[in-house]
Amino acid sequence: MKVALVSSGSGSRGGGELYLRVLAQGLMALGYDVLVLIPDHPRMDEFATQMGAIPTRRFAFCTTYDRPTRALGAWADLRQRRRLTGLFATLDVDVLHINQQVAEDALDLVLAAAASGKPWLSTIHVGHAARDLGARLGGLRDRVTAHVLGRLRGHHIAVSTATCQQLTARLGPVTLHPVPNGVAVPDPDALTRARAQARADWGVDDDTIVLGTVGRIAAQKAPLALVDHTAATGQTGVQLVWIGDGDLRDSLTARAAKASLPLHVDGWRDDAALRLAGLDIFVLPSLFEGLPLALLEAMHAGLPIAASRADGIAEALTHPVTGLMCDSDDDWRDALQRLITDQALRLRLGAAARAAAEDRFSAAAMARATADLYAQVQR
Structure with missing residues (x-):
C-alpha cells in the first residue's frame, strides 16, 4: 500500500510534526510505501532534513499558522483548496493521511483530501477548542471547524482518549479512532x-x-x-x-x-x-x-x-x-x-x-x- 503523510506545516520541532517521522518509519518497517508531503515554508526546512531516507516532497502551501484568522482564512481560500485538490488527485497513493495539530488546523488540506476522490483520514493531536484556549475569534473558528468536519463525516485518529472525548463533544457526526502515540524503543x-x-x-x-x-x-x-x-x-x-x-x-x-x-x-x-x-x-x-x-x-x-x-x-x-x-x-x-x-x-x-x-x-x-x-x- 502507498500512503501520503501530509504535514500541516506547524514547525520543525513540535512533537505533533515529529509524529509523522515516527509513523513513517513504523509504516515502512511494515512494508508500506510512504511519501511525506511537507509545506515549502522555511520553518519546515529542518523537518524535511530530519526525514533522512524517508521519501519526501515539498509543496506550496499557506499554512493555518500564517493566517491572521487561522481556520477562517484557510476555509475561505478557495484557490488554494482547488490547487491542493489537484495535487492530491495526481498522487500515486492509496491513502491520504493529514496531520492536524488541533481540529481547526489544516481545514483546507482536509477539504482538498476529501475532494480528491482518494481515501483519506487525519490525525488530531489536541482536542481543546480555540475558544477554550483564549484564541481571537475562537468561538467563530470553532463553529467553522465543527461545520467543516461534521459535514465531511471523515475518519480521524485521536492520539488519546481525552482528545477523543473533547472532539466528540465538539464535532458531532465524525468517526474518531483513539490510537495512542508511540516512539522508538531506545537501545x-x-x-x-x-x-x-x-x-x-x-x-x-x-x-x-x-x-x-x-x-x-x-x-x-x-x-x-x-x-x-x-x-x-x-x-x-x-x-x-x-x-x-x-x-x-x-x-x-x-x-x-x-x-x-x-x-x-x-x-x-x-x-x-x-x-x-x-x-x-x-x-x-x-x-x-x-x-x-x-x-x-x-x-x-x-x-x-x-x-x-x-x-x-x-x-x-x-x-x-x-x-x-x-x-x-x-x-x-x-x-x-x-x-x-x-x-x-x-x-x-x-x-x-x-x-x-x-x-x-x-x-x-x-x-x-x-x-x-x-x-x-x-x-
Missing part, C-alpha cells in the same frame, strides 16, 4: 552513553540531582513552573535542564536566576530522546497536551516522572505507580521533594514507567493500529 547501551555525555556537557557530577524536560519553552509547557516548583522544595544540590528552546527562554532564565537555581538550556537537539537520559527526574507541568512524545521518550528511558494531569498525560501515567501526578502547588512540592531525596523511589518509578511504555507506547504498535485504519477507509 539501553545508547542511553547509558548518552547519560554520561549529557552530564559531562552540563558540568554535573553523580551527586547532583538533575530535573528537566524536553520541548518548546512556551506558555503551553508552563516553563516557569519548573523553576517555581523546584524552588518550593527548598532542596539544594539540584540542577535544572531544559532540552529545547522557545519564546520564553529569557523569562525562564531570569526566573531561575532569581530563585538561585542553576539552569542549563540545552537548545534543540536531534538526539533529545537519548539526551534526556542525563536527567534524574523528568518534569512535565504542561497546561494542555495531546499525548506528548517527550513524555513517552522519558518513560522508555526509565526516568521517574512528575507531571500535571493535562489530557493524555493522565492516560500515559498511573499515579503513583509509573509517575507522580500533580494537581496543586502542594502536590508539586511534595512530589519533587520525594523524588529528589528518595533514590529507591526514583528507581522504582522509572522501571515501572519503562515497562508501561514498552507495553503500550511503541512506534511499532502505533504503526500497526494506523495501518488497520487505512484498510478501513479504503472499503
Whole structure:
C-alpha cells in the first residue's frame, strides 16, 4: 500500500510534526510505501532534513499558522483548496493521511483530501477548542471547524482518549479512532552513553540531582513552573535542564536566576530522546497536551516522572505507580521533594514507567493500529 503523510506545516520541532517521522518509519518497517508531503515554508526546512531516507516532497502551501484568522482564512481560500485538490488527485497513493495539530488546523488540506476522490483520514493531536484556549475569534473558528468536519463525516485518529472525548463533544457526526502515540524503543547501551555525555556537557557530577524536560519553552509547557516548583522544595544540590528552546527562554532564565537555581538550556537537539537520559527526574507541568512524545521518550528511558494531569498525560501515567501526578502547588512540592531525596523511589518509578511504555507506547504498535485504519477507509 502507498500512503501520503501530509504535514500541516506547524514547525520543525513540535512533537505533533515529529509524529509523522515516527509513523513513517513504523509504516515502512511494515512494508508500506510512504511519501511525506511537507509545506515549502522555511520553518519546515529542518523537518524535511530530519526525514533522512524517508521519501519526501515539498509543496506550496499557506499554512493555518500564517493566517491572521487561522481556520477562517484557510476555509475561505478557495484557490488554494482547488490547487491542493489537484495535487492530491495526481498522487500515486492509496491513502491520504493529514496531520492536524488541533481540529481547526489544516481545514483546507482536509477539504482538498476529501475532494480528491482518494481515501483519506487525519490525525488530531489536541482536542481543546480555540475558544477554550483564549484564541481571537475562537468561538467563530470553532463553529467553522465543527461545520467543516461534521459535514465531511471523515475518519480521524485521536492520539488519546481525552482528545477523543473533547472532539466528540465538539464535532458531532465524525468517526474518531483513539490510537495512542508511540516512539522508538531506545537501545539501553545508547542511553547509558548518552547519560554520561549529557552530564559531562552540563558540568554535573553523580551527586547532583538533575530535573528537566524536553520541548518548546512556551506558555503551553508552563516553563516557569519548573523553576517555581523546584524552588518550593527548598532542596539544594539540584540542577535544572531544559532540552529545547522557545519564546520564553529569557523569562525562564531570569526566573531561575532569581530563585538561585542553576539552569542549563540545552537548545534543540536531534538526539533529545537519548539526551534526556542525563536527567534524574523528568518534569512535565504542561497546561494542555495531546499525548506528548517527550513524555513517552522519558518513560522508555526509565526516568521517574512528575507531571500535571493535562489530557493524555493522565492516560500515559498511573499515579503513583509509573509517575507522580500533580494537581496543586502542594502536590508539586511534595512530589519533587520525594523524588529528589528518595533514590529507591526514583528507581522504582522509572522501571515501572519503562515497562508501561514498552507495553503500550511503541512506534511499532502505533504503526500497526494506523495501518488497520487505512484498510478501513479504503472499503
